[in-house]
Amino acid sequence: MTVLAFAFGTLEIRDAGPHAALLPNACQWDARTACHRAPAIAYADVVRALHLAKVPYEDRARAYLELPHGMRLHREPRPYQADALVAWRAHRGRGVVVLPTGAGKTHVAMMAIDDKRRSALVIAPTLDLVRQWYDALRTTFGMPVGLVGGGEHDVRALTVTTYDSAYLHMEHLGARFGLVVFDEAHHLPGASYALAARFSIAPFRLGLTATPERTDGREADLEELIGPIVFRRDVTELAGEFLADYDVETIGVELTPDEREEYEAGRALYRGFISRNGIRFDRPTGWGEFIMRSARSDDGRRAMKAYLRQRELAFGAQSKLEALGQLLELHRGDRAIVFTQDNATAYRIARTFLVPVITHQTKVRERSEILEGLSKGTYGAIVTSKVLNEGVDVPDANVAVVVSGSGSVREHVQRLGRVLRKKGDKRAVLYELVTEATSEQYTSQRRREHVAYR
Amino acid sequence: MLTADLVNARRRDGKLHVTALAGKARARAVELAGTYLAILAAHVDATRDEVEAALSAIPTGASERKLGLGLRKLLDDACTWEAEPEVDPAELRAEVFHRAAAVRRALGDDEHFDRAVVLEEIGKARGLDLDALERALFADLRGAYRLLGAPETPSEHVVEAYEDGQAQAVLLRAVRVTVQVDCATASEARALFRKLKFLRLLYRVQPRAQADGEAHGYALEIDGPFAMFEASTKYGLQLALLLPVLRECRAFALEADLRWGKEREVLQFETSGGWGAAKGSVAAAAERPPEELLPDEVAQLLARFRALESRWQVEIAHELLDLPGVGLCAPDLVFFEAEPKSDARAKATAKGKAKAKPPARRIFLEVLGYWSRDAVWKRVELVRAGLPFRVLFAVGARLRVSEEVLDDDLPGALYVYKGAMSARAVLERLEALAE
Known part of the structure; x- marks a missing residue:
């Protein structure tokens, strides 16, 4: 009899005999182990092919279970959440739902888990989000929830993990879940993380994101790894009724004379280098060429050092700290999240204004305590670099201050999203501090190329 | 371990060449390592940020950047750091x-x-x-940790570790490797294949013929289960961890397919070594008779068996007996039938017993000794699953396994012994297996 077995992220099909021709194209003969082999993601196709051809088989691969019960905590879905579930079901439980931050993507996932009632794994990009999913699943389903990552390895019928841990452990966990939820699914199409999807046999897959588009264009891979985009709503369609109304304000600041002098000197040095070497940043390869050439000579290393310094001056200008101080006093009765491009600036702000800081170095217990403090109002502001860009839920936060950031549209939209969750008649505001007459102005223009800022 | 970004290498003709340290460059590396060691020793009790600042103040040329960072990484791994404990x-x-x-x-x-x-x-x-x-x-931030202990390794050793670490770091970006390996003993081969299994790597193995026509060692193609669908560096760490075991073999030559750099450029990489090729060991390895490399109990059996008068000749085995999908064993000795025992064969054929068995030209012996019961059961499974070789497995009595476990009509048998193996008992079992 044909036997299916899960082996380190792949599916082994033994003793297929004359039925081998019926197997999907993903299955190939593996001389190393004398059996047919397919990526684990092909499990549903293999089972369907054998079933349709009425081939008897023993399934030793499937190690996932039916959940003992569904949701214990029921909440009436918003109309678009119910529509998203219907669309996902219509695609055999494989697809991506695109909803703006704060629109309740988590609840769509809860409904999907309730609908399929199979062991489910939720994969999220950060430990803060893992903690949030852990709490939400435990409350909604009223059962123990497993955790893999951040020093924990406890696998249960409902489990939460990070993309990093999923990449590391899916070759062992891939058979234990019938449904995988990919939170912030735009992370998935990277060369490494994609293996977390390919190493899983889960027939049901749900992707959640506000911004599926990637700068490398690999969002197309989501269709193979999860399924097609089955439902989509933009921020402007939901603002007011389902998301908080918001204002966006860009505040221009000046470099001090000393900073300006150093900025111009640094800029002249590195621009001289790129000009002498014929490097053009308007070409896609320009930046890579600069990195490569700057490493090859002492002149190049000085140019790179000068480039980093002038960028540091623009992103962390002294006037920005002064402006931030004024904003913190202006919004002393609100809940503010301050975002920076780098950890050093985040710690500088924390020391200067004595506000709690969350970076990748902050341990889970302290993160929880800080977020709880912001939620309860014992803290009026917190500062972070990038770890809170995505998904972390602080419904009471109503002020976001971007002290510095990249040119990424996604990052900027996500930072805005942190203060958009609807609560009463709250009105959110996002401040962006930009140093005038520096390259940061161009960075700011690039990141605001989104419907949310028009 | 070094990371791939710290490897000092050049790309040429589709290959990645690790830049070897020789002459002045090597002397400079030793000097740099010595300077870093001295700085670390002088900064015990300083914070990591202070130590980093001191190390960064040592001038290094553009061409020495990776060397400097690589040496610092290895030394940092050897340091002991601790957070200031006074206040939480x-x-x-x-x-x-x-x-x-x-x-x-x-x-x-x-x-x-x-x-x-x-x-x-x-x-x-x-x-x-x-x-x-x-x-x-x-x-409690990383930069505020204090240096409690600095390494006291000679700078020459740090540079040697850097040279060894470079090849290993390259393999972190390997998607597949091919290795020509020559194991001096079955123990070396077993250690290699145990490591492959532990690392969950898959392989194809072929005997490797040399100019003299004799099989010496084998060619292995090694990658992971998923590698047949996509060239992935997922198995890079496992492949890198294999290198120290290969260095414990007599000789190896490795070729790796890489996906190098951010662009994941397809490149080849070659490295070789083994204890027989190590500096100063080549001549010594060539001079040593192969019997001296055997474990004592195998060497004693070999000597005793050769002293017996029998129709069997015995040699050290260099083959691997592989049954894809089931397992593999690495025999210690191989027995050759000097002259076929025509009357016995005719008698056996008349009874219809010899039909299913391969010709009785060679019988392998693998000494499992007092190793583990699990290893014995794996060999039993291998024989039952159709291993196409005649093999005798010598098992210590303390493992409490019966010789009856394998049926007489199978091409494998167990020889359970107490104390030392008896050449005469082995001979009796060879005769039985040959029938």
């Missing part, structure tokens, strides 16, 4: 930030936040001056 920084931060939030919230419209007031208040309550409080606030 997380607890202190919570106290300071809560107080600061309360002060800010209570500000009037014309008032401004003053951090000094908050810090003085907390410092006073905790008996800390302002400097100590500022230092303790983030004392």
Whole structure:
């Protein structure tokens, strides 16, 4: 009899005999182990092919279970959440739902888990989000929830993990879940993380994101790894009724004379280098060429050092700290999240204004305590670099201050999203501090190329 | 372990060549390692940020950047760091930030936040001056860790570790490797295949013929289960971890397919070595008779068996007996039938017994000794699953396994012994297996 077995992220099909021709194209003969082999993601196709051809088989691969019960905590879905579930079901439980931050993507996932009632794994990009999913699943389903990552390895019928841990452990966990939820699914199409999807046999897959588009264009891979985009709503369609109304304000600041002098000197040095070497940043390869050439000579290393310094001056200008101080006093009765491009600036702000800081170095217990403090109002502001860009839920936060950031549209939209969750008649505001007459102005223009800022 | 970005290598003709340290460059590397070691020794009790600043102050040319960073990485791995334990920084931060939030919230419209007031208040309550409080606030950050112990390795050894580490770091970006390996003994081969299994790597194995026509060692193609669908560096760490085991074999030559750099450029990489090729060991390895490399009990059996008068000749085995999908064994010895025993064969054929068995030209012996019961059961499974070789497995009596486990009509048999193996008992079992 044909036997299916899960082996380190792949599916082994033994003793297929004359039925081998019926197997999907993903299955190939593996001389190393004398059996047919397919990526684990092909499990549903293999089972369907054998079933349709009425081939008897023993399934030793499937190690996932039916959940003992569904949701214990029921909440009436918003109309678009119910529509998203219907669309996902219509695609055999494989697809991506695109909803703006704060629109309740988590609840769509809860409904999907309730609908399929199979062991489910939720994969999220950060430990803060893992903690949030852990709490939400435990409350909604009223059962123990497993955790893999951040020093924990406890696998249960409902489990939460990070993309990093999923990449590391899916070759062992891939058979234990019938449904995988990919939170912030735009992370998935990277060369490494994609293996977390390919190493899983889960027939049901749900992707959640506000911004599926990637700068490398690999969002197309989501269709193979999860399924097609089955439902989509933009921020402007939901603002007011389902998301908080918001204002966006860009505040221009000046470099001090000393900073300006150093900025111009640094800029002249590195621009001289790129000009002498014929490097053009308007070409896609320009930046890579600069990195490569700057490493090859002492002149190049000085140019790179000068480039980093002038960028540091623009992103962390002294006037920005002064402006931030004024904003913190202006919004002393609100809940503010301050975002920076780098950890050093985040710690500088924390020391200067004595506000709690969350970076990748902050341990889970302290993160929880800080977020709880912001939620309860014992803290009026917190500062972070990038770890809170995505998904972390602080419904009471109503002020976001971007002290510095990249040119990424996604990052900027996500930072805005942190203060958009609807609560009463709250009105959110996002401040962006930009140093005038520096390259940061161009960075700011690039990141605001989104419907949310028009 | 070095990371791939610290490898000093050049791309040429589709290959990645690790830049070897020789002559002046090597002397400079030893000098640099010595300088770093001296700085570390002088900075015991300093913070990581202070140590980093001191190390970074040593001038290195553009061409030495990776060498410098690589040596620093290896030395950092050998250092002992610890956070300042006096005050719990997380607890202190919570106290300071809560107080600061309360002060800010209570500000009037014309008032401004003053951090000094908050810090003085907390410092006073905790008996800390302002400097100590500022230092303790983030004392648990990586940069604030203190150096408790610096390595005392000679700088020459640090450079040797750097040279060895470069090839290993390259393999972190390997998607598949091919290895020509020559194991001096079955123990070396078993260690290699045990490691492959432990690392969950898959392989194809072929005997490797040399110019003299004799099979010496084998060619292995090694990658992971998923590698047949996509060239992935997922198995790079496992492949890198294999290198120290290969270096324990007599000789190896490895070729790796890489996906190198951010662009994942397809490149080849070659490295070789083994204890027989190590500096100063080549001549010694060539001079040593192969019997001297055998474990004592195998060498004793070999000598005793050769002293017997029998129709069997015995040699050290160099083959691997592989049954894809089931397993593999690495025999220690191989017995050759000097002259076929025609009357016995005719008798056996008449009974119809010899039909299913391969010709009785060679019988392998693998000594499992007192190793593990699990290993014995794996060999039993291998024989039952159709291993196409005649093999005798010598098993220590303490493992409590019966010789009856394998049926007479199978091409494998167990020889259970107490104390030392008997050449005569082995001979009896060879005769039985040959029938």
